[in-house]
Amino acid sequence: MTPFRRALVGGVLVLAGPMAHAVEGQKIFTQGGANPAAMACLGCHGPDGKGIAAAGFPRLAGLPAGYLSKQLHDWRSGSRKQPVMEPLAKALTEDEIEAVSAYLASLPADPASKLWRQQIAVDPTTRMALYGDWSRQIPGCVQCHGPGGGGVGEHFPPLAGQPASYLVAQLNAWRDGSRSNDPNQLMVGVAKAMTDEEIKAVAEFFARAVSQEVKP
Ligand code: HEC
Ligand code: HEC
Known part of the structure:
Protein backbone atom coordinates (compact mmCIF):
# COMPACT_ATOMS: atom_id res chain seq x y z
CA MET A 1 0.00 0.00 0.00
CA LEU A 107 -14.23 18.15 -9.57
CA PRO A 108 -13.09 21.56 -10.83
CA ALA A 109 -15.08 22.98 -13.73
CA ASP A 110 -13.81 25.35 -16.37
CA PRO A 111 -14.71 28.91 -15.45
CA ALA A 112 -17.27 30.54 -17.69
CA SER A 113 -15.68 32.82 -20.20
CA LYS A 114 -15.03 36.41 -19.22
CA LEU A 115 -14.67 37.33 -22.86
CA TRP A 116 -18.05 35.84 -23.52
CA ARG A 117 -19.66 37.95 -20.80
CA GLN A 118 -18.11 41.07 -22.23
CA GLN A 119 -19.37 40.31 -25.70
CA ILE A 120 -21.88 42.90 -26.82
CA ALA A 121 -25.16 41.52 -28.01
CA VAL A 122 -24.83 42.55 -31.63
CA ASP A 123 -25.29 39.30 -33.51
CA PRO A 124 -28.55 37.32 -33.52
CA THR A 125 -27.01 34.29 -31.81
CA THR A 126 -25.69 36.32 -28.88
CA ARG A 127 -29.09 37.98 -28.65
CA MET A 128 -30.82 34.61 -28.54
CA ALA A 129 -28.47 33.39 -25.81
CA LEU A 130 -28.87 36.53 -23.70
CA TYR A 131 -32.39 37.76 -24.34
CA GLY A 132 -34.19 35.05 -26.34
CA ASP A 133 -36.98 36.01 -28.69
CA TRP A 134 -40.17 36.94 -26.90
CA SER A 135 -42.19 37.04 -30.12
CA ARG A 136 -41.80 33.24 -30.06
CA GLN A 137 -41.86 32.93 -26.24
CA ILE A 138 -38.20 31.95 -26.08
CA PRO A 139 -36.50 33.35 -22.95
CA GLY A 140 -32.76 33.96 -23.09
CA CYS A 141 -30.78 30.83 -22.28
CA VAL A 142 -28.74 32.65 -19.62
CA GLN A 143 -31.95 33.60 -17.76
CA CYS A 144 -32.11 30.00 -16.60
CA HIS A 145 -28.62 28.67 -17.29
CA GLY A 146 -26.89 31.59 -15.58
CA PRO A 147 -24.43 34.27 -16.67
CA GLY A 148 -22.25 32.93 -19.45
CA GLY A 149 -24.30 29.73 -19.47
CA GLY A 150 -22.28 28.61 -16.44
CA GLY A 151 -25.22 26.85 -14.74
CA VAL A 152 -27.33 27.73 -11.67
CA GLY A 153 -27.96 25.56 -8.61
CA GLU A 154 -29.11 21.97 -8.79
CA HIS A 155 -31.59 22.33 -11.63
CA PHE A 156 -30.03 24.40 -14.39
CA PRO A 157 -27.01 22.67 -15.92
CA PRO A 158 -24.13 24.56 -17.52
CA LEU A 159 -24.09 24.94 -21.30
CA ALA A 160 -20.72 26.70 -21.47
CA GLY A 161 -17.96 24.50 -22.76
CA GLN A 162 -20.14 21.49 -23.59
CA PRO A 163 -19.50 20.02 -27.05
CA ALA A 164 -21.68 21.76 -29.65
CA SER A 165 -22.77 18.38 -31.05
CA TYR A 166 -23.94 17.35 -27.56
CA LEU A 167 -25.98 20.54 -27.06
CA VAL A 168 -27.57 20.14 -30.52
CA ALA A 169 -28.41 16.50 -29.75
CA GLN A 170 -30.15 17.48 -26.49
CA LEU A 171 -32.25 20.20 -28.11
CA ASN A 172 -33.22 17.75 -30.86
CA ALA A 173 -33.99 15.11 -28.22
CA TRP A 174 -36.59 17.47 -26.70
CA ARG A 175 -37.98 18.13 -30.16
CA ASP A 176 -38.43 14.43 -30.98
CA GLY A 177 -39.52 13.46 -27.44
CA SER A 178 -36.60 11.14 -26.63
CA ARG A 179 -35.77 13.50 -23.75
CA SER A 180 -38.78 14.65 -21.73
CA ASN A 181 -37.28 14.98 -18.25
CA ASP A 182 -37.30 18.78 -17.97
CA PRO A 183 -39.19 20.01 -14.87
CA ASN A 184 -42.38 21.87 -15.87
CA GLN A 185 -41.46 21.36 -19.54
CA LEU A 186 -39.05 24.28 -19.28
CA MET A 187 -36.92 23.14 -22.22
CA VAL A 188 -39.27 21.45 -24.65
CA GLY A 189 -41.02 24.71 -25.62
CA VAL A 190 -37.70 26.48 -26.08
CA ALA A 191 -36.31 23.66 -28.23
CA LYS A 192 -39.42 23.41 -30.39
CA ALA A 193 -39.58 27.15 -31.01
CA MET A 194 -36.03 27.30 -32.38
CA THR A 195 -35.02 26.67 -35.99
CA ASP A 196 -32.31 24.13 -36.90
CA GLU A 197 -29.96 27.00 -37.79
CA GLU A 198 -30.55 28.73 -34.45
CA ILE A 199 -29.94 25.52 -32.51
CA LYS A 200 -26.66 24.95 -34.32
CA ALA A 201 -25.54 28.56 -33.86
CA VAL A 202 -26.45 28.78 -30.17
CA ALA A 203 -24.79 25.41 -29.49
CA GLU A 204 -21.56 26.58 -31.14
CA PHE A 205 -21.80 29.82 -29.20
CA PHE A 206 -21.92 28.05 -25.82
CA ALA A 207 -19.34 25.44 -26.86
CA ARG A 208 -16.91 28.30 -27.60
CA ALA A 209 -17.63 30.06 -24.30
CA VAL A 210 -14.96 28.13 -22.40
CA SER A 211 -12.36 27.57 -25.09
CA GLN A 212 -12.10 31.36 -25.45
CA GLU A 213 -11.34 31.60 -21.75
CA VAL A 214 -8.57 29.00 -21.71
CA LYS A 215 -6.72 30.56 -24.64
CA PRO A 216 -4.24 33.20 -23.47
C1 HEC B 1 -37.09 28.63 -18.37
C2 HEC B 1 -35.80 28.08 -18.05
C3 HEC B 1 -34.90 27.66 -19.19
C4 HEC B 1 -34.55 28.41 -20.30
C5 HEC B 1 -35.01 29.79 -20.68
C6 HEC B 1 -33.61 27.61 -21.05
N1 HEC B 1 -33.39 26.42 -20.40
FE1 HEC B 1 -32.18 24.91 -21.05
N2 HEC B 1 -32.68 23.78 -19.40
C7 HEC B 1 -33.54 24.17 -18.40
C8 HEC B 1 -33.63 23.10 -17.40
C9 HEC B 1 -34.48 23.10 -16.14
C10 HEC B 1 -32.77 22.05 -17.85
C11 HEC B 1 -32.49 20.70 -17.15
C12 HEC B 1 -33.54 19.68 -17.51
C13 HEC B 1 -33.28 18.36 -16.77
O1 HEC B 1 -33.45 18.32 -15.54
O2 HEC B 1 -32.93 17.38 -17.43
C14 HEC B 1 -32.19 22.52 -19.11
C15 HEC B 1 -31.29 21.79 -19.85
C16 HEC B 1 -30.74 22.21 -21.07
C17 HEC B 1 -29.83 21.42 -21.88
C18 HEC B 1 -29.30 20.04 -21.55
C19 HEC B 1 -27.97 20.19 -20.86
C20 HEC B 1 -27.32 18.87 -20.51
O3 HEC B 1 -26.28 18.92 -19.82
O4 HEC B 1 -27.81 17.81 -20.93
C21 HEC B 1 -29.55 22.16 -23.00
C22 HEC B 1 -28.65 21.76 -24.15
C23 HEC B 1 -30.25 23.42 -22.87
N3 HEC B 1 -30.98 23.42 -21.70
C24 HEC B 1 -30.17 24.46 -23.80
C25 HEC B 1 -30.82 25.68 -23.68
C26 HEC B 1 -30.70 26.75 -24.65
C27 HEC B 1 -29.82 26.72 -25.89
C28 HEC B 1 -31.52 27.76 -24.22
C29 HEC B 1 -31.81 29.08 -24.88
C30 HEC B 1 -32.28 29.06 -26.25
C31 HEC B 1 -32.13 27.30 -22.98
N4 HEC B 1 -31.67 26.04 -22.68
C32 HEC B 1 -33.04 28.04 -22.23
C33 HEC B 1 -34.22 25.37 -18.34
C34 HEC B 1 -34.16 26.40 -19.27
C1 HEC C 1 -19.22 4.48 -23.63
C2 HEC C 1 -19.23 5.92 -23.35
C3 HEC C 1 -19.75 6.40 -22.00
C4 HEC C 1 -19.43 5.94 -20.74
C5 HEC C 1 -18.51 4.78 -20.38
C6 HEC C 1 -20.12 6.79 -19.80
N1 HEC C 1 -20.85 7.75 -20.47
FE1 HEC C 1 -22.03 9.16 -19.63
N2 HEC C 1 -22.53 9.87 -21.48
C7 HEC C 1 -22.10 9.32 -22.67
C8 HEC C 1 -22.76 10.00 -23.77
C9 HEC C 1 -22.60 9.68 -25.25
C10 HEC C 1 -23.60 10.99 -23.18
C11 HEC C 1 -24.56 11.94 -23.89
C12 HEC C 1 -25.91 11.31 -23.88
C13 HEC C 1 -26.95 12.08 -24.67
O1 HEC C 1 -26.65 12.48 -25.80
O2 HEC C 1 -28.06 12.27 -24.14
C14 HEC C 1 -23.42 10.88 -21.74
C15 HEC C 1 -24.07 11.69 -20.82
C16 HEC C 1 -23.97 11.55 -19.45
C17 HEC C 1 -24.68 12.37 -18.47
C18 HEC C 1 -25.62 13.53 -18.77
C19 HEC C 1 -24.86 14.84 -18.71
C20 HEC C 1 -25.76 16.05 -18.81
O3 HEC C 1 -25.19 17.17 -18.90
O4 HEC C 1 -27.00 15.92 -18.80
C21 HEC C 1 -24.35 11.88 -17.24
C22 HEC C 1 -24.86 12.40 -15.90
C23 HEC C 1 -23.43 10.79 -17.43
N3 HEC C 1 -23.22 10.61 -18.78
C24 HEC C 1 -22.86 10.07 -16.40
C25 HEC C 1 -21.97 9.00 -16.57
C26 HEC C 1 -21.39 8.25 -15.48
C27 HEC C 1 -21.65 8.53 -14.01
C28 HEC C 1 -20.62 7.28 -16.05
C29 HEC C 1 -19.81 6.20 -15.36
C30 HEC C 1 -20.51 5.37 -14.37
C31 HEC C 1 -20.71 7.43 -17.51
N4 HEC C 1 -21.54 8.49 -17.77
C32 HEC C 1 -20.07 6.62 -18.43
C33 HEC C 1 -21.19 8.29 -22.83
C34 HEC C 1 -20.65 7.54 -21.81
Whole structure:
Protein backbone atom coordinates (compact mmCIF):
# COMPACT_ATOMS: atom_id res chain seq x y z
CA MET A 1 0.00 0.00 0.00
CA THR A 2 1.47 3.38 -0.99
CA PRO A 3 1.68 6.10 1.68
CA PHE A 4 -0.95 8.02 -0.28
CA ARG A 5 -3.34 5.08 -0.25
CA ARG A 6 -2.67 4.48 3.42
CA ALA A 7 -3.42 8.13 4.17
CA LEU A 8 -6.58 7.86 2.10
CA VAL A 9 -7.76 4.76 3.93
CA GLY A 10 -6.83 6.32 7.29
CA GLY A 11 -8.79 9.40 6.33
CA VAL A 12 -11.82 7.33 5.48
CA LEU A 13 -11.78 5.65 8.87
CA VAL A 14 -11.56 9.00 10.66
CA LEU A 15 -13.83 11.12 8.49
CA ALA A 16 -16.17 8.24 7.63
CA GLY A 17 -19.36 9.37 5.81
CA PRO A 18 -18.67 12.07 3.19
CA MET A 19 -15.05 11.09 2.62
CA ALA A 20 -15.93 7.41 2.10
CA HIS A 21 -18.55 8.60 -0.37
CA ALA A 22 -15.98 10.61 -2.34
CA VAL A 23 -13.55 7.69 -2.48
CA GLU A 24 -16.32 5.34 -3.63
CA GLY A 25 -17.38 7.91 -6.25
CA GLN A 26 -13.86 8.23 -7.59
CA LYS A 27 -13.57 4.44 -7.84
CA ILE A 28 -16.77 4.26 -9.91
CA PHE A 29 -15.52 7.06 -12.13
CA THR A 30 -12.17 5.38 -12.82
CA GLN A 31 -13.07 1.68 -12.60
CA GLY A 32 -16.84 1.41 -13.01
CA GLY A 33 -19.55 0.07 -10.71
CA ALA A 34 -19.88 -3.41 -9.16
CA ASN A 35 -21.95 -4.57 -12.16
CA PRO A 36 -19.59 -4.82 -15.18
CA ALA A 37 -22.24 -3.14 -17.38
CA ALA A 38 -21.64 0.04 -15.34
CA MET A 39 -18.48 0.93 -17.26
CA ALA A 40 -15.87 3.37 -15.97
CA CYS A 41 -16.96 6.90 -16.77
CA LEU A 42 -13.52 8.30 -17.58
CA GLY A 43 -13.25 6.37 -20.85
CA CYS A 44 -15.89 8.58 -22.41
CA HIS A 45 -16.12 11.61 -20.14
CA GLY A 46 -12.35 12.13 -20.00
CA PRO A 47 -9.80 11.50 -17.24
CA ASP A 48 -10.66 14.86 -15.63
CA GLY A 49 -14.42 14.53 -16.27
CA LYS A 50 -14.27 17.47 -18.67
CA GLY A 51 -15.74 15.52 -21.56
CA ILE A 52 -14.32 14.71 -25.00
CA ALA A 53 -15.57 17.44 -27.29
CA ALA A 54 -14.49 15.74 -30.52
CA ALA A 55 -16.66 12.73 -29.67
CA GLY A 56 -19.55 14.81 -28.31
CA PHE A 57 -19.19 13.32 -24.79
CA PRO A 58 -20.32 16.00 -22.32
CA ARG A 59 -18.44 17.42 -19.38
CA LEU A 60 -19.60 16.15 -15.99
CA ALA A 61 -16.92 17.80 -13.81
CA GLY A 62 -18.36 20.50 -11.58
CA LEU A 63 -21.99 19.89 -12.57
CA PRO A 64 -24.35 19.89 -9.55
CA ALA A 65 -24.70 16.47 -7.91
CA GLY A 66 -28.50 16.77 -7.86
CA TYR A 67 -28.59 17.39 -11.60
CA LEU A 68 -26.27 14.46 -12.40
CA SER A 69 -28.12 12.03 -10.18
CA LYS A 70 -31.44 13.17 -11.68
CA GLN A 71 -30.17 12.43 -15.20
CA LEU A 72 -29.06 8.92 -14.21
CA HIS A 73 -32.47 8.28 -12.64
CA ASP A 74 -34.20 9.73 -15.71
CA TRP A 75 -32.45 7.15 -17.91
CA ARG A 76 -33.62 4.42 -15.56
CA SER A 77 -37.23 5.64 -15.67
CA GLY A 78 -37.15 6.28 -19.43
CA SER A 79 -37.90 10.03 -19.44
CA ARG A 80 -34.46 10.48 -21.02
CA LYS A 81 -33.39 8.00 -23.70
CA GLN A 82 -29.95 7.39 -25.13
CA PRO A 83 -28.51 4.02 -26.14
CA VAL A 84 -25.12 4.35 -24.38
CA MET A 85 -26.12 5.89 -21.05
CA GLU A 86 -29.43 4.06 -20.55
CA PRO A 87 -27.99 0.56 -19.84
CA LEU A 88 -25.13 2.12 -17.92
CA ALA A 89 -27.46 4.06 -15.62
CA LYS A 90 -29.58 0.96 -15.07
CA ALA A 91 -26.48 -1.02 -14.03
CA LEU A 92 -25.53 1.44 -11.27
CA THR A 93 -26.96 0.97 -7.78
CA GLU A 94 -28.67 3.86 -5.95
CA ASP A 95 -25.62 4.23 -3.68
CA GLU A 96 -23.28 4.24 -6.67
CA ILE A 97 -25.34 6.97 -8.36
CA GLU A 98 -25.18 9.18 -5.28
CA ALA A 99 -21.45 8.55 -4.77
CA VAL A 100 -20.37 9.15 -8.37
CA SER A 101 -22.59 12.27 -8.64
CA ALA A 102 -21.07 13.73 -5.46
CA TYR A 103 -17.57 12.97 -6.72
CA LEU A 104 -18.17 14.54 -10.14
CA ALA A 105 -19.71 17.65 -8.57
CA SER A 106 -16.53 18.09 -6.51
CA LEU A 107 -14.23 18.15 -9.57
CA PRO A 108 -13.09 21.56 -10.83
CA ALA A 109 -15.08 22.98 -13.73
CA ASP A 110 -13.81 25.35 -16.37
CA PRO A 111 -14.71 28.91 -15.45
CA ALA A 112 -17.27 30.54 -17.69
CA SER A 113 -15.68 32.82 -20.20
CA LYS A 114 -15.03 36.41 -19.22
CA LEU A 115 -14.67 37.33 -22.86
CA TRP A 116 -18.05 35.84 -23.52
CA ARG A 117 -19.66 37.95 -20.80
CA GLN A 118 -18.11 41.07 -22.23
CA GLN A 119 -19.37 40.31 -25.70
CA ILE A 120 -21.88 42.90 -26.82
CA ALA A 121 -25.16 41.52 -28.01
CA VAL A 122 -24.83 42.55 -31.63
CA ASP A 123 -25.29 39.30 -33.51
CA PRO A 124 -28.55 37.32 -33.52
CA THR A 125 -27.01 34.29 -31.81
CA THR A 126 -25.69 36.32 -28.88
CA ARG A 127 -29.09 37.98 -28.65
CA MET A 128 -30.82 34.61 -28.54
CA ALA A 129 -28.47 33.39 -25.81
CA LEU A 130 -28.87 36.53 -23.70
CA TYR A 131 -32.39 37.76 -24.34
CA GLY A 132 -34.19 35.05 -26.34
CA ASP A 133 -36.98 36.01 -28.69
CA TRP A 134 -40.17 36.94 -26.90
CA SER A 135 -42.19 37.04 -30.12
CA ARG A 136 -41.80 33.24 -30.06
CA GLN A 137 -41.86 32.93 -26.24
CA ILE A 138 -38.20 31.95 -26.08
CA PRO A 139 -36.50 33.35 -22.95
CA GLY A 140 -32.76 33.96 -23.09
CA CYS A 141 -30.78 30.83 -22.28
CA VAL A 142 -28.74 32.65 -19.62
CA GLN A 143 -31.95 33.60 -17.76
CA CYS A 144 -32.11 30.00 -16.60
CA HIS A 145 -28.62 28.67 -17.29
CA GLY A 146 -26.89 31.59 -15.58
CA PRO A 147 -24.43 34.27 -16.67
CA GLY A 148 -22.25 32.93 -19.45
CA GLY A 149 -24.30 29.73 -19.47
CA GLY A 150 -22.28 28.61 -16.44
CA GLY A 151 -25.22 26.85 -14.74
CA VAL A 152 -27.33 27.73 -11.67
CA GLY A 153 -27.96 25.56 -8.61
CA GLU A 154 -29.11 21.97 -8.79
CA HIS A 155 -31.59 22.33 -11.63
CA PHE A 156 -30.03 24.40 -14.39
CA PRO A 157 -27.01 22.67 -15.92
CA PRO A 158 -24.13 24.56 -17.52
CA LEU A 159 -24.09 24.94 -21.30
CA ALA A 160 -20.72 26.70 -21.47
CA GLY A 161 -17.96 24.50 -22.76
CA GLN A 162 -20.14 21.49 -23.59
CA PRO A 163 -19.50 20.02 -27.05
CA ALA A 164 -21.68 21.76 -29.65
CA SER A 165 -22.77 18.38 -31.05
CA TYR A 166 -23.94 17.35 -27.56
CA LEU A 167 -25.98 20.54 -27.06
CA VAL A 168 -27.57 20.14 -30.52
CA ALA A 169 -28.41 16.50 -29.75
CA GLN A 170 -30.15 17.48 -26.49
CA LEU A 171 -32.25 20.20 -28.11
CA ASN A 172 -33.22 17.75 -30.86
CA ALA A 173 -33.99 15.11 -28.22
CA TRP A 174 -36.59 17.47 -26.70
CA ARG A 175 -37.98 18.13 -30.16
CA ASP A 176 -38.43 14.43 -30.98
CA GLY A 177 -39.52 13.46 -27.44
CA SER A 178 -36.60 11.14 -26.63
CA ARG A 179 -35.77 13.50 -23.75
CA SER A 180 -38.78 14.65 -21.73
CA ASN A 181 -37.28 14.98 -18.25
CA ASP A 182 -37.30 18.78 -17.97
CA PRO A 183 -39.19 20.01 -14.87
CA ASN A 184 -42.38 21.87 -15.87
CA GLN A 185 -41.46 21.36 -19.54
CA LEU A 186 -39.05 24.28 -19.28
CA MET A 187 -36.92 23.14 -22.22
CA VAL A 188 -39.27 21.45 -24.65
CA GLY A 189 -41.02 24.71 -25.62
CA VAL A 190 -37.70 26.48 -26.08
CA ALA A 191 -36.31 23.66 -28.23
CA LYS A 192 -39.42 23.41 -30.39
CA ALA A 193 -39.58 27.15 -31.01
CA MET A 194 -36.03 27.30 -32.38
CA THR A 195 -35.02 26.67 -35.99
CA ASP A 196 -32.31 24.13 -36.90
CA GLU A 197 -29.96 27.00 -37.79
CA GLU A 198 -30.55 28.73 -34.45
CA ILE A 199 -29.94 25.52 -32.51
CA LYS A 200 -26.66 24.95 -34.32
CA ALA A 201 -25.54 28.56 -33.86
CA VAL A 202 -26.45 28.78 -30.17
CA ALA A 203 -24.79 25.41 -29.49
CA GLU A 204 -21.56 26.58 -31.14
CA PHE A 205 -21.80 29.82 -29.20
CA PHE A 206 -21.92 28.05 -25.82
CA ALA A 207 -19.34 25.44 -26.86
CA ARG A 208 -16.91 28.30 -27.60
CA ALA A 209 -17.63 30.06 -24.30
CA VAL A 210 -14.96 28.13 -22.40
CA SER A 211 -12.36 27.57 -25.09
CA GLN A 212 -12.10 31.36 -25.45
CA GLU A 213 -11.34 31.60 -21.75
CA VAL A 214 -8.57 29.00 -21.71
CA LYS A 215 -6.72 30.56 -24.64
CA PRO A 216 -4.24 33.20 -23.47
C1 HEC B 1 -19.22 4.48 -23.63
C2 HEC B 1 -19.23 5.92 -23.35
C3 HEC B 1 -19.75 6.40 -22.00
C4 HEC B 1 -19.43 5.94 -20.74
C5 HEC B 1 -18.51 4.78 -20.38
C6 HEC B 1 -20.12 6.79 -19.80
N1 HEC B 1 -20.85 7.75 -20.47
FE1 HEC B 1 -22.03 9.16 -19.63
N2 HEC B 1 -22.53 9.87 -21.48
C7 HEC B 1 -22.10 9.32 -22.67
C8 HEC B 1 -22.76 10.00 -23.77
C9 HEC B 1 -22.60 9.68 -25.25
C10 HEC B 1 -23.60 10.99 -23.18
C11 HEC B 1 -24.56 11.94 -23.89
C12 HEC B 1 -25.91 11.31 -23.88
C13 HEC B 1 -26.95 12.08 -24.67
O1 HEC B 1 -26.65 12.48 -25.80
O2 HEC B 1 -28.06 12.27 -24.14
C14 HEC B 1 -23.42 10.88 -21.74
C15 HEC B 1 -24.07 11.69 -20.82
C16 HEC B 1 -23.97 11.55 -19.45
C17 HEC B 1 -24.68 12.37 -18.47
C18 HEC B 1 -25.62 13.53 -18.77
C19 HEC B 1 -24.86 14.84 -18.71
C20 HEC B 1 -25.76 16.05 -18.81
O3 HEC B 1 -25.19 17.17 -18.90
O4 HEC B 1 -27.00 15.92 -18.80
C21 HEC B 1 -24.35 11.88 -17.24
C22 HEC B 1 -24.86 12.40 -15.90
C23 HEC B 1 -23.43 10.79 -17.43
N3 HEC B 1 -23.22 10.61 -18.78
C24 HEC B 1 -22.86 10.07 -16.40
C25 HEC B 1 -21.97 9.00 -16.57
C26 HEC B 1 -21.39 8.25 -15.48
C27 HEC B 1 -21.65 8.53 -14.01
C28 HEC B 1 -20.62 7.28 -16.05
C29 HEC B 1 -19.81 6.20 -15.36
C30 HEC B 1 -20.51 5.37 -14.37
C31 HEC B 1 -20.71 7.43 -17.51
N4 HEC B 1 -21.54 8.49 -17.77
C32 HEC B 1 -20.07 6.62 -18.43
C33 HEC B 1 -21.19 8.29 -22.83
C34 HEC B 1 -20.65 7.54 -21.81
C1 HEC C 1 -37.09 28.63 -18.37
C2 HEC C 1 -35.80 28.08 -18.05
C3 HEC C 1 -34.90 27.66 -19.19
C4 HEC C 1 -34.55 28.41 -20.30
C5 HEC C 1 -35.01 29.79 -20.68
C6 HEC C 1 -33.61 27.61 -21.05
N1 HEC C 1 -33.39 26.42 -20.40
FE1 HEC C 1 -32.18 24.91 -21.05
N2 HEC C 1 -32.68 23.78 -19.40
C7 HEC C 1 -33.54 24.17 -18.40
C8 HEC C 1 -33.63 23.10 -17.40
C9 HEC C 1 -34.48 23.10 -16.14
C10 HEC C 1 -32.77 22.05 -17.85
C11 HEC C 1 -32.49 20.70 -17.15
C12 HEC C 1 -33.54 19.68 -17.51
C13 HEC C 1 -33.28 18.36 -16.77
O1 HEC C 1 -33.45 18.32 -15.54
O2 HEC C 1 -32.93 17.38 -17.43
C14 HEC C 1 -32.19 22.52 -19.11
C15 HEC C 1 -31.29 21.79 -19.85
C16 HEC C 1 -30.74 22.21 -21.07
C17 HEC C 1 -29.83 21.42 -21.88
C18 HEC C 1 -29.30 20.04 -21.55
C19 HEC C 1 -27.97 20.19 -20.86
C20 HEC C 1 -27.32 18.87 -20.51
O3 HEC C 1 -26.28 18.92 -19.82
O4 HEC C 1 -27.81 17.81 -20.93
C21 HEC C 1 -29.55 22.16 -23.00
C22 HEC C 1 -28.65 21.76 -24.15
C23 HEC C 1 -30.25 23.42 -22.87
N3 HEC C 1 -30.98 23.42 -21.70
C24 HEC C 1 -30.17 24.46 -23.80
C25 HEC C 1 -30.82 25.68 -23.68
C26 HEC C 1 -30.70 26.75 -24.65
C27 HEC C 1 -29.82 26.72 -25.89
C28 HEC C 1 -31.52 27.76 -24.22
C29 HEC C 1 -31.81 29.08 -24.88
C30 HEC C 1 -32.28 29.06 -26.25
C31 HEC C 1 -32.13 27.30 -22.98
N4 HEC C 1 -31.67 26.04 -22.68
C32 HEC C 1 -33.04 28.04 -22.23
C33 HEC C 1 -34.22 25.37 -18.34
C34 HEC C 1 -34.16 26.40 -19.27
